[in-house]
Amino acid sequence: MTPDTPPSKYVKVDVSPARIARVWAEVSSRLDAAPSRGRRFASRGTALAVLAGAALALALYVLSERHARSVWPRAALETANDAMAVALDDGSRVELAAQTKVRVSGTEPLSLALALEHGRVDCDITPRPGRHFTVSAAGVEVRVKGTRFGVELAPARDRVEVDVSRGLVEVILKNGADRRELAAGEHWSIDLAQPATTNEPRAATSSEATDSSAASTSGEPVANAPPASDSAPAAAPHTSAPRTAPGARELLDLGNAARRAGDVAGATHAYEELLSTHPTDARAGLAAFELGRLRMDRLGDVQGAISALQKAVTLAPGAGFREDAMARLVEAYAAAGALERCRSAQREYSKSYPGGVHATAVARQCGAQ
Amino acid sequence: MVTLTAPTTRSGAGPTDAALVLAARAGEVWAQEALFQRYARQVLALAQRILAGRDDADDLAQDAFVYAFTRLDTLNNPQAFQAWLRSIVVRTASKRLRRQRLLTRLGLRRNEPIEPDTVIAADAPPDIAAELRAVYGLIERLPSEERVALVLRRVEGMELSQIAEEMKLSLATVKRRLSAAEGRLERARARKGAF
CATH class of the missing domain: 2.60.120.1440 (Jelly Rolls)
Structure with missing residues (x-):
């Protein structure tokens, strides 16, 4: 190794505009709450x-x-x-x-x-x-x-x-x-x-x-x-009838805060409530995506993850995280053994994001070698 | 001082970090966004190289930027924003890893080994690929400070003094952490017959 070629140059990092936009959306949302x-x-x-x-x-x-x-x-x-x-x-x-x-x-x-x-x-x-x-x-x-x-x-x-x-x-x-x-x-x-x-x-x-x-x-x-x-x-x-329907932004903030604190149940609950009480809100897609990630990664609930990720893809057609959601959906179908749907989602991803950042990982799913 | 929030107007601040920091301190959201856009790639890349997990890296990047933007007042030299931000990323990563390690020990989190091939670029020269494979094959088992120090040294190629500065540790402590990590690395390599 020489100082001119640090190994860091050879570590795969996705810094796609979509990913940066998604991170900024989260940062901005959290700063709004600060x-x-x-x-x-x-x-x-x-x-x-x-x-x-x-x-x-x-x-x-x-x-x-x-x-x-x-x-x-x-x-x-x-x-x-x-x-x-x-x-x-x-x-x-x-x-x-x-x-x-x-x-x-x-x-x-x-x-x-x-x-x-x-x-x-x-x-x-x-x-x-x-x-x-x-x-x-x-x-x-x-x-x-x-x-x-x-x-x-x-x-x-x-x-x-x-x-x-x-x-x-x-x-x-x-x-x-x-x-x-x-x-x-x-x-x-x-x-x-x-x-x-x-x-x-x-x-x-x-x-x-x-x-x-x-x-x-x-x-x-x-x-x-x-x-x-x-x-x-x-x-x-x-007398203090509690307001039971907090806003979509509040629920998204609650979910994100709980997720970051490791409170998976709390985060899941907040995202689910957002989806059920504000299904047409602009934040619903992001909530569905985060819910899908939690169900998949933390709860091992593959079917639940599929349902949430499908919603994320549908609810946010122009969102920066849609590519991630579609790639995750392929992964979830593969984990569920639903190979036909997996291949269909794989084709959909390739069609929507030819040369996308997850193209290699997506191509490896659905039983492909 | 009492300040009134007024319609946001561009202050005409120049593109230096110092100017952006000053504008961001004054509540100018465009300046925060400009700083974010300027350093998001670096932060995400550093976070991903330390954590080796895409989702964790996103969360770490968010935490680091939020921390930085809500504490800009504590930055004495606004032009040093980049170094300060890197240091925040490094220290936040260290805390995050410490917490994950604790959760793993308590059985509340699964320890998923890093798959080196998902981390190393296909065009990496063989010697560098071997180095990275050894590092990423080991770091999940290292204590957080050893892990961070090892990545900064072996992956980022940083000097010991720089590592000490970014981790906010003494040089002696960094040397001890690195020595321990590199000892484990050598033993792991020996076991695998890498040499």
């Missing part, structure tokens, strides 16, 4: 919203770092037709949806308090010892313990919804009628216009989406709606 990345919240603010956001950011900063006394406590931020985001230096982020108004209401050192007057605010809060972060909406207070969550106040101010995507929050009704903790994946809502005595049955999960939709789209104000923040809601909460 709190330090700005992309999620970028590119949507109008100039007005940015200016207003600067005011809120400064207010939050002042409140978080110093004793803000009189200037900022009632600072307000309102968005029109664009969303807007504010990032704090500790990685925490606050995103206002369109048609949202929040007011800074906290004045204590190391205490951030936002009052949601209408619309929706999503918060991604970095845990910080000694700091309290709360969002209140029409008498409902959400205390944060290092988490990502959203609070929505319906236009008619008659319904508050809280959903938690990560971590833990504590929801408190100001009259003390209810206090509970919500963990990741849980959803809680309350109909403020509905007297407690005429409480609806505890919400079944299946009806929750309908209820929520109806409440958030009802345009008429409710005559006895409570004032902004200091009167207790005269209503019964739809």
